Structures are given as structure tokens and as C-alpha cells.
Amino acid sequence: SRTIKLALIPGDGIGPEVVTEAVKVLKAAVPSGVTVDTTLFPLGATNFLETGEILNEETLNDLKAFDAILLGAVGGDPRDPRLKGGIIERGLLLKLRFAFDHYVNLRPTRLFPGSESPLSNPGTVDFVVVREGTEGPYVGNGGSIRVGTPHEVANEVSVNTAYGVERVVRFAFETATTRQRKKLTLVHKTNVLVNAGSLWQRTVDAVSAEYPDILVDYLHVDAATIFLVTDPSRFDVIVTDNLFGDILTDLAAAISGGIGLAASGNINPDGTYPSMFEPVHGSAPDIAGKQLADPTAAILSTALLLDHLGLTDASASVTAAVTSDLAARGTTRRSTAEVGDAIAARLAQN
Ligand code: NAD
Ligand code: IPM
Ligand code: MN
Numbered sequence: 001s002r003t004i005k006l007a008l009i010p011g012d013g014i015g016p017e018v019v020t021e022a023v024k025v026l027k028a029a030v031p032s033g034v035t036v037d038t039t040l041f042p043l044g045a046t047n048f049l050e051t052g053e054i055l056n057e058e059t060l061n062d063l064k065a066f067d068a069i070l071l072g073a074v075g076g077d078p079r080d081p082r083l084k085g086g087i088i089e090r091g092l093l094l095k096l097r098f099a100f101d102h103y104v105n106l107r108p109t110r111l112f113p114g115s116e117s118p119l120s121n122p123g124t125v126d127f128v129v130v131r132e133g134t135e136g137p138y139v140g141n142g143g144s145i146r147v148g149t150p151h152e153v154a155n156e157v158s159v160n161t162a163y164g165v166e167r168v169v170r171f172a173f174e175t176a177t178t179r180q181r182k183k184l185t186l187v188h189k190t191n192v193l194v195n196a197g198s199l200w201q202r203t204v205d206a207v208s209a210e211y212p213d214i215l216v217d218y219l220h221v222d223a224a225t226i227f228l229v230t231d232p233s234r235f236d237v238i239v240t241d242n243l244f245g246d247i248l249t250d251l252a253a254a255i256s257g258g259i260g261l262a263a264s265g266n267i268n269p270d271g272t273y274p275s276m277f278e279p280v281h282g283s284a285p286d287i288a289g290k291q292l293a294d295p296t297a298a299i300l301s302t303a304l305l306l307d308h309l310g311l312t313d314a315s316a317s318v319t320a321a322v323t324s325d326l327a328a329r330g331t332t333r334r335s336t337a338e339v340g341d342a343i344a345a346r347l348a349q350n
Helices: 015-029 045-051 057-063 081-099 162-177 194-208 221-230 242-255 296-308 312-328 336-349
Strands: 002-011 034-040 068-073 104-110 126-132 136-145 153-159 183-188 215-220 237-240 263-267 275-279
Touching (some): 015 034, 015 296, 015 336, 045 081, 068 081, 104 242, 126 162, 162 183, 183 194, 183 221, 194 215, 221 242, 296 312, 312 336
Parallel strands (some): 002 034, 002 068, 183 215
Antiparallel strands (some): 104 126, 104 263
């Protein structure tokens, strides 16, 4: 028998609604003999406004003892002056990604049969974005001077280290070896961001010498957005930096059935720290509290979680249950809980 120690950070807005359904499905998916032991961490904007705390060192330390973290979404009302400057997003979500060295932000994209793409002729959409998770402009390196004057200068510096780029590029090549098409596309902007671009391109070139079976390709990020819309089937594994990866994966979600289906894993491949799984979407304040959110993205994130913990059969069964649920989805609107119940019921049948 095995116990999975799972930390839950439901967060804000629709976060708690989708996490409830994800946990329901996760518990239905694990084989007998495996227990999911959840511990709730009520962190986020709501908690900050009540307690003044975002993520203290003690909580951060407590989280280290878990096998994995499941997060819903964080972020409150963007017009609330107390939440200005993304203090929750940076102080909680990014802090966890950085502290737990989640250098791989894994974002698979698939157009499941039965899901509708806004593209009239999408073809096969089945690729995975390996987004770097600990560098780029997300590091917070930069600053402003002469703020509020006509001479204001505002800088965000994108940090790219040889160490950081190489480890995520290696992960992307390894991912490509597991896939049928064995193709890797570097996405960057080497025609303008020449310093970082050169580092990324040289790293991909060097590592590719060790992977003769992997077909390597390059696209500028602007052109990549064209092809994601006009010919998404050309993509298999995309490796890219933190900011490009953020933007591309919302687009990837949009072409593959919507943001309500897009899952992600913030992975620490070394296993030094717990990895963290979350839907790609945010707290969606426009639909929060109404049972309107699609929990599928959170549910598919538990498939990534199970896979990461070595429970590959349980992971595959979650994906299979989601696949059949999506295929059976008609035009009838279901509540968040109804979707979770339906997917959990499919698991219980097996
Ligand atoms: P968002 O993803 O929350 O919402 C964008 C649009 O997608 C909205 O119309 C929303 O209703 C819809 N949507 C999102 N998830 C959905 C779901 N599961 N089912 C159906 N519709 C869904 O992005 P945003 O509006 O830019 O951000 C809102 C807040 O969330 C901000 O505070 C932002 O910083 C934060 N955010 C957090 C995370 C995270 O915690 N990982 C990710 C993105 C944004
Ligand atoms: C995401 C989100 C985050 C990001 C924000 C909320 C900091 O958009 O997970 O995609 O930019 O990484
Ligand atoms: Mn994003």
C-alpha cells in the first residue's frame, strides 16, 4: 500500500470549484492500495485580504514534505488596488515555481475527438510545449526610474543562463524521443533578442548532436503563432522560454477546445522538490462561484500528476475517462460538479 501526500492550493475564483472536481476524479482513479491524503492550504488573494499573508517561509517549508501539489488558480479582482502588480501571482505562484525549481512547465495540447476547435480544418493537434519555468523576465530582474515623469524608464530583464537553458532543452529532447513524430521546434525571437536567442539556438544545436533521431526545427515566435492557427499539425514538441511559453500555451488552448481543457505540470525533474500541477487558466473572476467553470483542465492536470508519481495506469485511465466524456459531450450545459461527477463515474465503471 502507498499513501500519496497531496497538498491542495485551491486558490481564488474558480480555483476551488475545479480543484474539488479534480480531487474527486483523482481519488476515483488511484488503484486499491493507494490512498490520497490531502492537506488544504488556503492560500491566495482571498486569504491575503483576510490575513495579510501571501506565502510565508514556514508554509513554504511545510510544502516541501508533500509528494505533489495541486493548485487551482490564484489572483483576485485586478481592479483591487490592494492586489496591484500581481502580488499574489508573483508572491505565491511564481514563488513556488522558483523555490521548488520547477524548471519544466509542461503543457500538452491535444484536440480530443468531440471537442470543438475554432479552426475550420485543424487537422491533428497533438503537441507538447516544454516551457522554461524559472528564468526569463519572470525572474523579476529590472526596475523603474523617474517613475511618473516623462523620462520614466521601465526595464524587465530576461534572464537566460546556460545552465537553465540546457536543462530544459535536454528535457525537451528526452520528451521528443518518447513521441511518435520525434520532432522538436525551438521557438524564440533570435532575429531581435540576439543574446538569449543565440544561447537558446546554440544549446539546441549542441544537444541535438546527441539526438540524431530527433528532427529539429526553429520558428520565430511571431511566425509560430501563425502556424498554430493555420497548421498546428506541424508541431510535436515545442521548447521555448518562460514568457513565449506562457503566451503560446493560451493560444494552444484556444485552438484545442478551449482554456477549460488545458492542463499543466510545473515539474522539478530531479525530484528534489514536489512538482505542482495546475490548469493553464486563471481564476476567471467573470464566471467564479457560479459552477460555470469547466473542471476538465484541472482533471487532466491530475493525469499529469499521476504520471509524474509513476502511477501510469491511473494516469491513462483519467485521460481515457476524459476522452470518453468529451466525445459524449453534447450541447447541454453541465455544472462544474456535473462534469466532475460524470468523469469520476466513468472511472468507477472500470
Ligand atoms: P483566465 O484564464 O482566468 O480567464 C480568461 C477567460 O477564460 C475568461 O473569460 C474566463 O471566464 C475563461 N475561463 C478560464 N478558465 C475557464 C474554465 N475552466 N472554464 C471556462 N472558462 C474559463 O485569465 P485572466 O482573466 O487573464 O486572469 C484572471 C486572474 O487569474 C488574474 O488575476 C490572473 O493573474 C490570474 N491567473 C492565474 C493563473 C494561475 O493561477 N495559474 C493563470 C492565469 C491567470
Ligand atoms: C500561467 C499564468 C502565470 C504565468 C501568471 C498568473 C503568473 O499566466 O500559469 O500561465 O504567467 O506563468
Ligand atoms: Mn498564462
